[in-house]
Amino acid sequence: EKKEEMNKALLVAFCVVLAVCLSLAVYVPSREERKQLQGPPSEFGQFVDPSPADAAQSSDSALIPVHLTQNGNVWEWTSTINVDSTEELSAALLSPHREHLKVYLQPPGEQDYTLLVESMFAGEGTLGVKSSGPFGIDGASVDSTTYTFFEPVQGDWKVKIISDKQLPVVKSQAYAYRFTQSSVQPQAYILIANKSPYRLVSHLNTYNLEQGQQVGVVVQINHNELSDEATFSPAADTIITSAVLDIISPNGQESVLTMHDDGLHADGLANDGIYAATLQASSNGDYLARAIVTARTPSGATLLRTTQHLITVAPIESVLGNKASADVNTKTMMATFAIDVTVTKAEEMRAYAEIYGTNSKNQQVPIGWASSISAPVKTSSGQSVVELSIHAQWIKTAGAKAPFTLKNVELQDADTFVVLSTAAQIAVQSSSSALDLLLNSTALVASSEVTEAMRFGPRPKSLTLKSANVSESSGKLLLVHGYCSGPVWNANSFTNAIVFEDYSKSRSNDEFARMILEFGLPYNSYGIIAHSQGGLASLHLKTYYWSGLDALTKGRAIQSVGSPYRGCSLAGVLADLGWLFGLGCGSNFDLSRDGANLWYSKIPKNVGGPQSSVYYYTTRYTNNWWFFSNCVTASNLVLSKPNDGTTELRYAMLDNGHGQSTVEGWCHVEGMKYPPQTTDPNRNKEMNMYAGR
Numbered sequence: 001e002k003k004e005e006m007n008k009a010l011l012v013a014f015c016v017v018l019a020v021c022l023s024l025a026v027y028v029p030s031r032e033e034r035k036q037l038q039g040p041p042s043e044f045g046q047f048v049d050p051s052p053a054d055a056a057q058s059s060d061s062a063l064i065p066v067h068l069t070q071n072g073n074v075w076e077w078t079s080t081i082n083v084d085s086t087e088e089l090s091a092a093l094l095s096p097h098r099e100h101l102k103v104y105l106q107p108p109g110e111q112d113y114t115l116l117v118e119s120m121f122a123g124e125g126t127l128g129v130k131s132s133g134p135f136g137i138d139g140a141s142v143d144s145t146t147y148t149f150f151e152p153v154q155g156d157w158k159v160k161i162i163s164d165k166q167l168p169v170v171k172s173q174a175y176a177y178r179f180t181q182s183s184v185q186p187q188a189y190i191l192i193a194n195k196s197p198y199r200l201v202s203h204l205n206t207y208n209l210e211q212g213q214q215v216g217v218v219v220q221i222n223h224n225e226l227s228d229e230a231t232f233s234p235a236a237d238t239i240i241t242s243a244v245l246d247i248i249s250p251n252g253q254e255s256v257l258t259m260h261d262d263g264l265h266a267d268g269l270a271n272d273g274i275y276a277a278t279l280q281a282s283s284n285g286d287y288l289a290r291a292i293v294t295a296r297t298p299s300g301a302t303l304l305r306t307t308q309h310l311i312t313v314a315p316i317e318s319v320l321g322n323k324a325s326a327d328v329n330t331k332t333m334m335a336t337f338a339i340d341v342t343v344t345k346a347e348e349m350r351a352y353a354e355i356y357g358t359n360s361k362n363q364q365v366p367i368g369w370a371s372s373i374s375a376p377v378k379t380s381s382g383q384s385v386v387e388l389s390i391h392a393q394w395i396k397t398a399g400a401k402a403p404f405t406l407k408n409v410e411l412q413d414a415d416t417f418v419v420l421s422t423a424a425q426i427a428v429q430s431s432s433s434a435l436d437l438l439l440n441s442t443a444l445v446a447s448s449e450v451t452e453a454m455r456f457g458p459r460p461k462s463l464t465l466k467s468a469n470v471s472e473s474s475g476k477l478l479l480v481h482g483y484c485s486g487p488v489w490n491a492n493s494f495t496n497a498i499v500f501e502d503y504s505k506s507r508s509n510d511e512f513a514r515m516i517l518e519f520g521l522p523y524n525s526y527g528i529i530a531h532s533q534g535g536l537a538s539l540h541l542k543t544y545y546w547s548g549l550d551a552l553t554k555g556r557a558i559q560s561v562g563s564p565y566r567g568c569s570l571a572g573v574l575a576d577l578g579w580l581f582g583l584g585c586g587s588n589f590d591l592s593r594d595g596a597n598l599w600y601s602k603i604p605k606n607v608g609g610p611q612s613s614v615y616y617y618t619t620r621y622t623n624n625w626w627f628f629s630n631c632v633t634a635s636n637l638v639l640s641k642p643n644d645g646t647t648e649l650r651y652a653m654l655d656n657g658h659g660q661s662t663v664e665g666w667c668h669v670e671g672m673k674y675p676p677q678t679t680d681p682n683r684n685k686e687m688n689m690y691a692g693r
Contacts, residue, residue, distance in 0.1 A: 026511045026514050026515060027514045027515065027517060027518035028514070029514060029517060029545055031374070032460040032461075032462070032546070033460060033517070033545055033546050033547075034372055034373060034374055034457075034544065034545060034546075035372065035456045035457055035543070035544055035545060035546060036334065036370065036372050036388075036389040036390070036456065036457030036458075037370065037371040037372060037455070037456060037457075037543070037544070037604060038368055038369065038370050038371075038389075038390045038391060038394060038454060038455060038456075038457070039368055039369050039455065039604065039606060040368050040369075040394070040450075041354070041366035041367070041368060041369070041398075043369060043604070043606060044354055044366070044369060044408075046604060046605050046606070047352060047369065047371075047601070047602060048601075049207065049410075049419070049601065050207070050597050050598065050601040051207075052203040052204040052205065052206065052207055052218075052594065052597075053203050053232065054597050055203060055204075055566075055567065055592075055593035055594045055596070055597040056201050056202065056203040056230035056232075056593075057200075057201070057202050057203070057230065057307045057308075057309070057569060057572070057593065058199050058200070058201050058222075058224075058228055058229060058230040058231075058640075059199060059200045059201075059202075059305050059306065059307045059638070060193055060194060060195065060196050060198070060199050060200075060228070060305065061191055061192060061193035061194075061305065061306070061637045061638060062081075062191070062192045062193075062292075062304045062305055062306045063189055063190075063191050063290070063306050063308060063573060064079065064081075064189065064190050064191075064192065064306075065186035065188075065189055066095075066161055066186050066187060066188040066189060066190055067186045067187070068161070068163055068166075068167065068186075068187050068188075070166070073164075074162050074163065074164060075162070075163045075165070075166055075167070075187075076160060076161065076162045076163070077160070077161045078158065078159065078160045078161075079158075079159055080156050080157065080158055080159070081156070081157045081158075081159055081192050081304065082156060082157075082194075082294070082301070082302040082303055082304045083152050083153070083154055083155060083156070083157055083194050083301075084154065084194055084196055084198065084297055084299075084301040084302065084303035085152075085154065085194045085195055085196035085301075086151060086152060086153070086154050087151075087194075087195040087196070088148065088149070088150060088152070088194070088195035089148070089149045089152035089157075089192075089193070089194050089195075090146055090147065090148040090149075090191075090192070090193045090194075090633065090637055091103070091105070091146070091147050091159070091190060091191070091192055092135070092144050092145065092146040092147075092190065092191040092192075092193075092633065092634035092637060093144065093145045093146075093161070093188060093189075093190055094135055094142050094143075094144050094188060094189045094190070094191060094577060094634065095142065095143065095187065095188035095189070096142055096143060097163070097167045097187060097188065098143045098144075098145055100163045100164060100165055100167060101161055101162070101163050101188060102115060102116075102161070102162045102163075103115075103116045103147065103159070103160075103161055103190075104116070104159070104160040104161070104162065105157055105158070105159055105160075106157065106158040106159075106160075107152070107153045107155075107157050108153050108154075108155035108156060108157065109153065109155075113158065113160050116130075116147050118130065121147065127149050127150070128147065128148040128149040128150045129147075129148045129150075129633075130145065130146070130147050130148075131145075131146050131148075131630075131632075131633040131673075132144060132145045132146070133631070133632035133633065133634065133635070133645070133671060133672050133673065134632060134669065134671045134672065135570075135577075135632060135634045135635050136570065136574055136577070136635075136646070137482075137483055137484070137532070137568055137570055137571065137574055137588075137591060137646050138481075138482040138483045138484050138485045138532050138533070138646065138668070138669060139482075139483070139484035139485045139486055139503075139504060139585070140483065140484040140506075140574055140585060141669075141671075142577050144191075144632065144633075144634035144635075145634075146633035146634045146637075148633065152194070154299075154301055155301070156302070159190065161188065161190065163187070167187045189577065191634060191637055191638070192304070193637035194303070196303065197223050197224055198221055198222070198223055198235065198238060198295070198297060198303055198305075199221070199222050199223075199224055199228070199230075199305070200219060200220075200221055200222075200291065200293050200305030200306070200307055201219065201220050201221075201222050201230045201231065201232065202217050202218065202219040202220075202291045202307040202309070203217070203218055203230075204216070204217060204218070204309060204311065204594055205217065205218050205266040205276055205278055206266070207418075207419065207594075207598060208419065209281070209311065209312065209313050209314060209416075209418045209419075210281075210313065210314055210315075210316050210418065210419070210420065211281055211282070211283065211284045211313055211314065211315050211316050212280065212281065212282070212316065213280070213281055213313075214266070214278040214279070214280055214281075215278060215279060215280075215281045215287065215311050215313065216245060216247075216257075216265075216266060216276060216277050216278030216279055216289070217245055217259075217276065217277065217289050217291050217307075217309055218266060218267060218268075218274060218275070218276040219243060219259060219274070219275050219276070219291050219293055219307070220232070220234040220273055220274045220275070221234060221235050221238045221240055221273070221293065221295045221303075221305070222234060222235055223235035223237070223238065228640055228641060229640070229650070234272065234273030234274060235273070236273070237297070237298045238295050238296065238297055238298070238303075239295060239296045240261075240273070240275060240293060240294070240295045241294050241295055241296055241302075242292075242293065242294040243258070243259035243275040243277075243291070243292070243293045243294075244256055244257065244258055244259060244277075244291075244292050245257045245259055245277040245279075245289060245290070245291055245292075246289070246290040246291075246292060247279055247287055247288065247289045247290075248287065248288040249279075249282075249283060249285075249287055250283045250284070250285030250286055250287065250313075251283060255279060257277040257278075257279060258277065259275040259276055259277040259291070259293075260275060260276065260277065261273065261274060261275045265277055265278060266278050275293075281311075281313040283313070284313045284314055284315040285312070285313060286310060286311070286312050286313075286575065286587050286589070287310075287311040287312075287313060288308070288309075288310060288311075288572075288575050289308070289309040289310075289311055289572075290306055290307070290308050290309075291306060291307045291309075292304075292306050293305050293306070307572070308572030308573045308575070309572045309592075309594065310571055310572045310575040310587055310589060310592045310594070310595070311594070312416050312418060312587075312589040312595065313418075314413045314416060314418040314420060315345075316344075316420070317343060317344045317345045317347060317420065318341055318342070318343045318344075318347070318349060318376070318386075318411050318420045318421055319341065319342045319343075319420075319421045320339065320340070320341055320386075320409055320411060320421040320422070320423045320426070321339070321340030321341055321342060321426075322340070322423070322426060322427070323339075323340045323426070323427070323429050324337050324338060324339040324340065324406055324426050324427070324428045324429065325337070325338050325428060325429065325430040325431070325432075326338075326402070326404055326428050326430070326431040326432065326435055327431075327432040327434065327435060328392060328432060328434050328435040328438055330434060330438060332453070332457075332458040333391055333392045333393065333438065333443075333444070333453075334389045334390070334391055334392070334453075334457060334458065335389065335390055335391070335392050335395060335435055336387050336388070336389045337353065337355070337370070337387070337388050337389070337390075337404070337406060337428060338379065338385040338386075338387050339351070339353070339385055339386045339387075339388065339406065339409065339426060340383055340384070340385055341376050341384050341385060341386050341411070341421075342384065343376050343384050346375045346376050346384070347375060347413070347414070348373060348374065348375050348414035348415075348510065349373070349374070349375070349376075349386070349411050349412060349413060349414050349420060350371065350372070350373050350410075350411070350412040350413075350414055350417065350544075350602060351371065351372060351373075351374070351386045351387075351388055351409075351410070351411055351412075352369065352370070352371040352388075352408075352409070352410045352412075352602070353369070353370055353371075353388050353406040353407070353408065353409045353410075353426075354366065354368075354369050354406070354407045354408045355367040355368055355369065355370060355390055355394075355404060355405075355406060355407075356400075356404065356405045356406075356407060357395060357398060357400025357401055357402065357403075357404050357405075358400060358401055358402065358403055358404075359398075359399050359400055359401075360399065364405065365398050365399065365400050366398065367390065367394050367395050367398040367400050367404075368390055368394040368398070370388040370389060370390040371388070371602070372387075372388060372389070372457075372544070373414050373510065373544045373545075374386070374387065386411065388406075389457060391451075391453055391454040391457075392435070392438055392439065392444055393444055393447065393451070393454055394454060395439060396439060396444040396445070396446055397446050397447060397448070399446070401436070401439055401440075402428070402431040402435070402436065403427070403428060403431070404428035404431060405425060405426070405427055405428060406423075406425070406426040406427075406428065407424065407425050407426075408422075408424065409422065409423040409424075409425075409426055410422050412598075412602070414508075414510045415508035415510055415511065415589075415590075416508065416589050416590070416595060416598070417590075417595070417598040417599045417602060418598065455609075456546075459546065459550070460546050463546050463547075463550060463551055474523070474524040474525070475496070475523060475524055475525040475526055475527070475548075475551075475552070475692070475693030476496055476497070476498050476520070476523045476525075476526040476548075476693060477494055477495065477496055477497040477498070477526065477527050477528075477529060477688070477691050477693050478497075478498060478500050478516065478519070478520060478526050478527070478528045478529070479491060479494065479497050479498070479499045479500060479529050479530075480500045480516060480528055480529070480530040480531065480534035480537070480538060481500065481501075481502075481503070481530075481531055481532070481534055482530075482531045482532025482533040482534050482562075482563075483506060483507075483532060483533040483585075483588055483591060484504055484505065484506055484585040484588075485503060485504070485531070485532070486503050486504065487499070487501075487503070488531050488669070488676065488678040489529070489531070489678055490679070493681070493684045493685075493688070494529070494684065494687075494688045494691070495688055495693075496693055497529075497688075500515075500516060500519050500534075502515050504585055505585055506585035506586040506587070506588045507533075507537070507588075508588075508589075508590050509533070509536050509537050509540040509590045509599055510540060510544075512533065512534070512536075512537030512540070513537045513538070513540040513541035513544070513545065514541075514545070515537075516528070516537060516538065516541055516547075517541055517545050517547050520547055520548045521548075523548050524548065524551060525548045525549075525551035525552050525553075525692070525693065526547075526548040526549065526551075526552075526692075526693060527549070527552060527555055527556060527557055527558070527559070527691040527692035527693055528549065528557070528558045528559070529559045529560075529561075529687050529688075529691060530558065530559070530560045530561070530563065531560070531561050531562060531563070531677075531678050532561075532562050532563055532564070532646070532647065532668070533563070533564075533588075533590070533591060534560065534563070535558070535560030535561075535562075535563025535565065535614070535616065536563055536564070536565060536590065536591075536596075536599075538558045538560065538614075539558065539565070539603065539610060539611065539613075539614055539654075540599075540603075542557065542558060542610045542613050542614075543603055543604065543610040549613070549692075552692040552693075553692075554692060555690060555691055555692025555693060556613075556615050556687075556690045556691055556692055557613040557614075557692055558613050558614045558615065559614075559615045559616070559617070559687045559690070559691060560614060560615075560616045560617065561616075561617045561618075561619070561677050561678060561683070562617075562618065562619060562644050562646065562647045562652070562668050562677050563616060563647065563652060564591065564596065564646070564647045564648070564651050564652060565596065565600060565616075565651065565652060565653065565654055565657075566593070566596050566597070566600060566650075566651035566652070566653070567591060567592055567593035567594070567595065567596030567597065567651055568591050568592070568593070568596075568639075568646060568647060568648070568651065569593060569638055569639050569640060569648060569651075570635060570638055570639065570646065571587075571588065571589075571591045571592035571593065571595075572592060572593075573638055574587070575587040575592075593651070596651075605655045605656055606656070607656060609656060611654045611655060611656040611657045612656050612657070612658070614654055614657040614658065615657070615658040615660055615690070616652065616653075616654060616657050616658070616659060616660060617660045617661065617662075617663075617677075617683060617687075618644065618647070618649050618652050618659075618660075618662045618663075619644045619662065619663050619664070619665075619666035619667065619668075619677040619680075620642040620643060620644055620649060620662060620663075620664055620666075621642065621643075621644070621645075621664065621665070621667065621673065621674060622664045622665045622674070623642070623664060630645070630673065631643065631644055631645030631646075631667035631668065631672040631673050631674060632645045632667075632672050632673065644666065644667050644668040644677060645667040645668040645669070645672045645673075646668035646669070647668060649662060661683075663677075663680065663683065666680055
């Protein structure tokens with residue numbers, strides 16, 4: 001009897017583990033469900049690899065870790081902060097233990113510390129403003145309290161933070177691998193921002209982010225009176241006195257590197273005001289990099305600025321070979337190029353190539369480009385290959401035939417879009433007789449007409465059948481949330497709507513898109529209304545996979561609210577805080593400015609392409625000159641202005657999407673100064689009216 005009970009217990013445990021594993025599995029689309037993206041040679045320039053400078057950060061703030069040490073019956077931390085401007089000073093305390101922490105300040109010339117209390121920031125004639133709110137992205141946020149002084153004294157301020165108890169170390173499974181070095185775990189951060197024209201501008205040194213490469217950060221101090229946008233001209237009147245790069249590796253090891261301006265450390269020319277430091281990425285995974293720079297202004301004031309970068313390094317698991325072959329499916333008229341690749345792990349990846357052929361004069365001519373997301377497959381001989389397909393009509397229109405050549409071939413990790421392998425040129429050494437016969441037959445004629453199959457490959461038969469059965473009642477409106485989110489949409493505000501639920505998760509755009517694809521399989525067609533990262537995932541789905549979005553016959557395919565298509569400046573800070581406090585669901589490179597820069601650069605930008613299916617809405621805080629305007633004061637110290645407390649308007653734009661209204665008085669999520677943007681009844685009514693189903 002005991003043995004039977006034990007067997008039952010083991011069976012239950014097995015079922016629980018199996019259920020958990022199944023819940024974590026991400027849908028793998030069939031070959032038929034994957035789009036074969038193509039286009040003419042005139043679009044080659046769309047897919048040039050971006051520069052890290054395109055995602056540069058611009059900061060007039062400093063994020064400082066708070067390490068509390070015991071002093072009698074209390075735990076305290078003291079430091080000095082440099083105030084270089086008399087215009088405005090903000091100090092934001094970021095910690096899940098906020099209720100146990102007291103902040104004391106001692107301005108220049110004062111003899112004693114002053115405890116910051118509510119009464120100092122209430123009513124007329126006060127020092128400034130105190131505010132609180134969630135600092136973060138969607139469900140990954142930490143409590144913040146910000147003290148803003150309108151007319152601070154220039155000079156060195158002393159700050160003291162005291163706790164009445166020893167604060168526990170917060171650990172999270174999402175960041176468990178980080179907690180190997182207890183000595184580098186502070187209990188809080190203080191974010192200091194001084195409204196000043198002197199800004200720290202920083203960017204990664206490279207997007208060659210494979211394991212073994214030298215990765216790091218490049219910095220300079222700029223003078224910009226007009227904007228918080230990154231500019232690239234070091235301030236000649238400001239002298240950098242110290243520049244270090246603090247990097248935490250995937251295993252939790254902390255390295256503090258001196259940054260140099262000697263022309264030998266990825267910093268450009270010697271003595272040009274640009275500093276850099278690099279570290280060999282010996283492990284794959286997430287590196288957290290914080291640039292810490294002090295400088296002296298013309299008035300003699302000392303300034304302190306920091307920036308935070310999340311650097312995701314990919315393992316070397318795929319290397320392009322030097323051979324390819326060509327074949328054709330005479331039914332679909334798709335010519336497929338199989339490229340040799342050496343793989344240690346057959347992961348999903350984005351492949352891209354520019355295809356050239358030979359004309360009647362034996363000259364090389366461009367045919368077009370091809371791209372898709374797939375995993376390598378094995379040939380009958382056991383060789384791993386990556387396949388790219390292009391409609392034979394492109395070859396015919398170019399007046400080309402064999403021999404073919406593939407140029408600017410590139411493999412990228414599908415989750416991070418980090419480049420895994422490149423080849424300037426690969427010769428197509430064999431071409432099937434079937435392709436030669438097709439190109440010489442009357443089945444193809446040179447034409448300027450571009451069909452759907454010439455852009456996306458053959459439409460799946462299952463989707464064609466679904467399109468034929470679309471009706472007012474058979475389609476759905478999918479309501480999609482964002483990163484690490486809980487419920488944000490009320491289905492009762494929409495018609496024939498169903499809520500996608502993958503709450504409290506950190507997904508890459510590709511994983512997220514495949515989750516939506518699977519969720520929508522039961523429906524003949526659907527439109528999407530998405531919040532935050534849900535907008536990026538929906539665009540990714542529309543770009544790379546056939547889905548119910550492509551079965552729509554009318555209405556808008558994708559509508560998004562508050563989606564950071566070009567990334568979010570908070571992502572680097574949040575990676576630090578997530579590691580520290582165990583908040584959120586793990587870091588998300590796709591939401592960082594660099595990750596989004598890599599991902600977005602590969603989304604086709606042709607008129608009528610995937611972006612044209614997106615109608616995007618944005619919101620912001622109310623812009624009253626007499627009122628201290630923001631959604632969350634602490635977030636506003638890091639974000640570009642204006643913003644919705646998470647998403648910056650500057651980084652919410654699509655090149656060929658349909659920008660809709662920006663409405664004031666609505667913020668990103670619950671708990672900010674204004675109501676959450678997903679609850680705006682007027683916008684929801686408008687989106688419901690125009691949505692496809």
